[in-house]
Amino acid sequence: MATSKTLGESLRQHGVSRRGFLKFCAATASMMALPPSMAPAIAQALEKARRPSVIWLSFQECTGCTESLTRSFSPTVENLIFDVISLDYHHTLQAAAGDAAEHAREQAMNTNAGEYLVVVDGSLPGPNANPGYSTIAGISNYDMLMDTIDGAAAVVAVGTCAAFGGLPKADPNPTGAVSVQDLVKDKPVINVSGCPPVPMVITGVLAQFLTFGTLPELDEYGRPRAFFGQSIHDRCYRRPFYDKGKFAESFDDEGAKAGWCLYRLGCKGPMTYNACATMKWNGGASWPVEAGYPCLGCSEPDFWDAGGFYKALSVPTGSPGDVLLTAGAVGAAVGVGAGLMSRNQGKQAVKHHDKVTADQLEEKL
Amino acid sequence: MAELAGIPIHIEQPEAEPQQFGNALPILNEIRHALARFAERAEPTRIDLAAIPFGPGDEARLMALLGRGEVEATIDALGPTRVWETRFPGVWVLDYANVEGERIALQIEIDEVPQMLRTQRADITDSLAALDAALASATAADPAAESRH
Numbered sequence A: 001m002a003t004s005k006t007l008g009e010s011l012r013q014h015g016v017s018r019r020g021f022l023k024f025c026a027a028t029a030s031m032m033a034l035p036p037s038m039a040p041a042i043a044q045a046l047e048k049a050r051r052p053s054v055i056w057l058s059f060q061e062c063t064g065c066t067e068s069l070t071r072s073f074s075p076t077v078e079n080l081i082f083d084v085i086s087l088d089y090h091h092t093l094q095a096a097a098g099d100a101a102e103h104a105r106e107q108a109m110n111t112n113a114g115e116y117l118v119v120v121d122g123s124l125p126g127p128n129a130n131p132g133y134s135t136i137a138g139i140s141n142y143d144m145l146m147d148t149i150d151g152a153a154a155v156v157a158v159g160t161c162a163a164f165g166g167l168p169k170a171d172p173n174p175t176g177a178v179s180v181q182d183l184v185k186d187k188p189v190i191n192v193s194g195c196p197p198v199p200m201v202i203t204g205v206l207a208q209f210l211t212f213g214t215l216p217e218l219d220e221y222g223r224p225r226a227f228f229g230q231s232i233h234d235r236c237y238r239r240p241f242y243d244k245g246k247f248a249e250s251f252d253d254e255g256a257k258a259g260w261c262l263y264r265l266g267c268k269g270p271m272t273y274n275a276c277a278t279m280k281w282n283g284g285a286s287w288p289v290e291a292g293y294p295c296l297g298c299s300e301p302d303f304w305d306a307g308g309f310y311k312a313l314s315v316p317t318g319s320p321g322d323v324l325l326t327a328g329a330v331g332a333a334v335g336v337g338a339g340l341m342s343r344n345q346g347k348q349a350v351k352h353h354d355k356v357t358a359d360q361l362e363e364k365l
Numbered sequence B: 001m002a003e004l005a006g007i008p009i010h011i012e013q014p015e016a017e018p019q020q021f022g023n024a025l026p027i028l029n030e031i032r033h034a035l036a037r038f039a040e041r042a043e044p045t046r047i048d049l050a051a052i053p054f055g056p057g058d059e060a061r062l063m064a065l066l067g068r069g070e071v072e073a074t075i076d077a078l079g080p081t082r083v084w085e086t087r088f089p090g091v092w093v094l095d096y097a098n099v100e101g102e103r104i105a106l107q108i109e110i111d112e113v114p115q116m117l118r119t120q121r122a123d124i125t126d127s128l129a130a131l132d133a134a135l136a137s138a139t140a141a142d143p144a145a146e147s148r149h
């Protein structure tokens, strides 16, 4: 339950010194993509912040988003934030099960009516779809979402599935999956997209709510601008090569070894808005493009159907929507038969240990 | 079974110079401007290197350019924070790590002493109370204390 203890008190009880708190604030500012000069203001606000109650609903998802969050480096910033928020309901992380778990959710809703945050990962079968595709404790995802958001202050859709439908909604969408924003119209919805999202972005959004009690400024897809305001391409360290027209043509040619731009290998960086290029992954160790792999565009709507991971974008830059629409149409034309064929061919390749080039992969997909 | 060291591994030597993506010099310029601001009006600056799109090698190059100065310190709070003055006095590097030693932030601070190293006011008040308490209990336990008062 949300307690009346402030975050400052709670941290000191965890044995965090004032210097430790300053460090926490410096890392939080960095995490919220705020200038370091904001750290004192954050410290002041956090001293007084109260623990908000969070109800986390997992629908049609792979638990990758929760994995991303809990595998983030520990045990400082993110973990501390999780210590100081009151995570009152989370299927995967809570000990309670069955009736007791559902009871915890109802109790959190009653005690904190109008103030709690609902975090959703996963898409859900829409109101016209068969609710049997995904239920929890016999309650359809749709009913549970609508019931839970009733007294919520805001809803955070974590991951591309919750934000845009993601994999379950990919063509042919057998479960009639829809996103949270398709259903929630009378509460603020914040989309923290990514497959999975960068862990620091998830906690950065929660930290902002915790620190300032406000919701972040959003882009046209409902994503916080602080993290999704710039494209991967605009922050990519390989950009100088793109500008000079130096492209890797395969995953092991001289260009790939020299770290040239991955555009021709299907990099979706130019139409993808996410924080990977600066925040990176695994505690800042690296990120896909740094590892030599093109960006898949995982934080964009319908990226699964955007025409193939290894296919170069036909339009280098421009509005993300346009590119996705054309690319999506091409993807939809490839039928189920082709999908089956590719799977068989893939098995054959494994058997014979054939080398597969990006182009061949593309054909097969 | 073969020893791990027995497995032949061929390491391709990088070309003479480490690969560079040209993101170190602009930061060095930014640091120069911040240092000038500090020299003119004692205005400190902090630069968050997490917000910079560094490629592999960029950070190492920046750190090599900044070098090491006379002062080095470690703060043990929520894991170690290593602080050092670069060979340009007034330009500090703060490398924040968690208790598992993983970096959680990397900042450049332009100031006489980085904020983190200063003792905070509230800590001094607490410290005074703690010292008084220590003195009181030490005095109570010391039979010779009375005569020394």
Ligand code: SF4
Binding pocket: A232, A233, A234, A236, A237, A238, A239, A240, A242, A260, A261, A262, A263, A267, A268, A269, A270, A289, A295
């Ligand atoms: S196309 Fe991809 S690899 Fe090339 S500069 Fe843009 S984001 Fe980087």
Ligand code: SF4
Binding pocket: A194, A195, A232, A272, A273, A274, A276, A287, A288, A289, A294, A295, A296, A297, A298, A299
């Ligand atoms: S690099 Fe692209 S595909 Fe990979 S995680 Fe980041 S946004 Fe998603």
